Amino acid sequence: MTVPFKSAMDRLKASIRDVPDFPKPGIVFKDITPILTDGQLFRLAVTIFTERYQRKSVERIVAIDARGFIFGGALARHLGVGLTIVRKKGKLPYKSHQIEYALEYGQGTLEMHIDGVMKHQRVVIIDDLLATGGTAEAAARLVELCGGEIVEFAFLVELGFLKGRERLAKYPVFSAITY
Ligand code: AMP
Numbered sequence: 227m228t229v230p231f232k233s234a235m236d237r238l239k240a241s242i243r244d245v246p247d248f249p250k251p252g253i254v255f256k257d258i259t260p261i262l263t264d265g266q267l268f269r270l271a272v273t274i275f276t277e278r279y280q281r282k283s284v285e286r287i288v289a290i291d292a293r294g295f296i297f298g299g300a301l302a303r304h305l306g307v308g309l310t311i312v313r314k315k316g317k318l319p320y321k322s323h324q325i326e327y328a329l330e331y332g333q334g335t336l337e338m339h340i341d342g343v344m345k346h347q348r349v350v351i352i353d354d355l356l357a358t359g360g361t362a363e364a365a366a367r368l369v370e371l372c373g374g375e376i377v378e379f380a381f382l383v384e385l386g387f388l389k390g391r392e393r394l395a396k397y398p399v400f401s402a403i404t405y
Pocket of ligand 1: 328355357362
């Protein structure tokens with residue numbers, strides 16, 4: 227399936243739900259679950275990513291906890307490459323690298339298994355949404371601790387006004403939908 231780019235984006239954008247004051251007062255949470263519950267829209271979202279990366283010699287998808295796992299898993303399956311999960315502190319069973327980071331609404335630590343990415347492996351890092359870029363930057367540092375090469379960051383949604391793209395300025399960044 228080839229995606230008709232503009233109208234596909236419009237359909238996806240229209241289905242994202244704003245939830246004010248979640249998880250904290252003043253935050254407008256972009257709820258992407260209506261995309262997941264609509265089979266056509268979910269397929270569309272995954273197809274956008276698949277078509278973008280299928281000829282870019284990507285060797286590993288690194289998906290960020292937790293909604294990144296949904297798109298990352300589907301994308302890895304379509305590309306036929308492995309999936310590595312970056313998780314919040316204390317969830318991974320094996321030896322892990324650890325990076326502390328700041329995010330739009332708090333502080334956190336991200337972890338990735340020490341063998342999650344091989345040296346020189348070509349990686350796409352995926353998450354549902356780019357806000358300030360703190361989470362994505364931490365994931366990039368985890369990939370780089372393993373010697374991986376970041377082909378691109380992939381997001382379904384970008385909150386442009388939070389300037390996460392500037393924080394990730396040394397990497398290519400793709401987002402399907404921008405606010
Ligand atoms: P940041 O590190 O500020 O770029 O935040 C990105 C991470 O937090 C992603 O994993 C998002 O799922 C989540 N996130 C941050 N802000 C929002 C928001 N307004 N709506 C939905 N998810 C958000």
